[in-house]
Amino acid sequence: MRLSDDQVAHFHDKGFLFVPGLIPAAEIATAAAALPRLMSYQRREVVREKDKTTVRSILNSHLFDDMMRTMVRHPRVIEPAEQLSGGPVYIFQSIVNFKRPFTGDVWQWHQDYPTYRADDLMAEPRGVNCLVFFEDVSEFNGPLMIVPETHTLVTEMPEIDTSTTSYPLRSPKAEDIAAIIKEKGLVAPKGPAGSVIFQHLNALHGSGPNLSPWGRTMLSLTLSAVSNKATGTRRGWVVCHDYSPVVVLGEGCLLAHGG
Ligand SMILES: O=C(O)CCC(=O)C(=O)O
Numbered sequence: 001m002r003l004s005d006d007q008v009a010h011f012h013d014k015g016f017l018f019v020p021g022l023i024p025a026a027e028i029a030t031a032a033a034a035l036p037r038l039m040s041y042q043r044r045e046v047v048r049e050k051d052k053t054t055v056r057s058i059l060n061s062h063l064f065d066d067m068m069r070t071m072v073r074h075p076r077v078i079e080p081a082e083q084l085s086g087g088p089v090y091i092f093q094s095i096v097n098f099k100r101p102f103t104g105d106v107w108q109w110h111q112d113y114p115t116y117r118a119d120d121l122m123a124e125p126r127g128v129n130c131l132v133f134f135e136d137v138s139e140f141n142g143p144l145m146i147v148p149e150t151h152t153l154v155t156e157m158p159e160i161d162t163s164t165t166s167y168p169l170r171s172p173k174a175e176d177i178a179a180i181i182k183e184k185g186l187v188a189p190k191g192p193a194g195s196v197i198f199q200h201l202n203a204l205h206g207s208g209p210n211l212s213p214w215g216r217t218m219l220s221l222t223l224s225a226v227s228n229k230a231t232g233t234r235r236g237w238v239v240c241h242d243y244s245p246v247v248v249l250g251e252g253c254l255l256a257h258g259g
Pocket residue numbers: 095097107112143144205206207218220
């Protein structure tokens with residue numbers, strides 16, 4: 001599936017592109033039926049919220065779950081990502097972020113690339129983070145917020161914050177990003193399950209808590225151009241070290257996966 005020239009230009013100008021309803025409803029519903037199974041895994045890849053019970057995230061489940069193995073090769077995700085990255089891509093990391101009803105916690109403001117550069121030795125921010133909505137996203141359930149035009153922003157390397165949430169993250173100090181947010185504003189793409197945000201690896205983003213009774217499960221699939229290797233040594237269950245190009249599956253590929 002190819003993006004239009006206008007869509008590609010929007011990504012390069014703004015640092016993100018939102019495509020509502022990109023994956024057909026029947027397909028994403030089939031995939032979402034597997035979410036209870038994903039949450040039931042008892043593995044080190046499962047990150048829980050600070051309450052130590054609620055599932056917050058699952059790292060790289062495409063390596064051990066059949067539905068996810070298909071999801072990360074979906075043509076409506078990979079082909080646009082290849083177009084935006086200028087060629088074939090490899091899977092650097094996948095994280096399913098559940099943001100469960102009432103208990104889903106925040107993601108502090110951050111850019112992904114400073115971590116990839118410092119901790120993973122990724123040469124350049126040449127890739128795309130694909131955020132696939134498994135559930136409808138509204139203003140109520142903690143939508144992802146993006147600061148437009150921050151994909152070229154270079155901030156001081158933030159320290160790792162291990163206290164705000166259960167997931168350690170390099171997050172710039174609020175005073176360092178206040179001016180840029182006031183200047184550029186914020187967007188919070190909302191839409192039905194199956195919608196996809198293509199986000200530049202350096203775009204500043206974050207999300208609030210989920211105080212609603214509706215889950216907000218979203219896949220964060222980080223793809224990098226194959227020529228842009230990340231040769232660091234973060235453990236294999238946190239980031240992947242297989243630089244082979246993603247083999248794209250056919251249209252409707254998710255329909256084969258029941259819950
Ligand atoms: O799920 C979210 O709200 C944030 C995810 C995120 O920040 C990321 O994948 O880098």
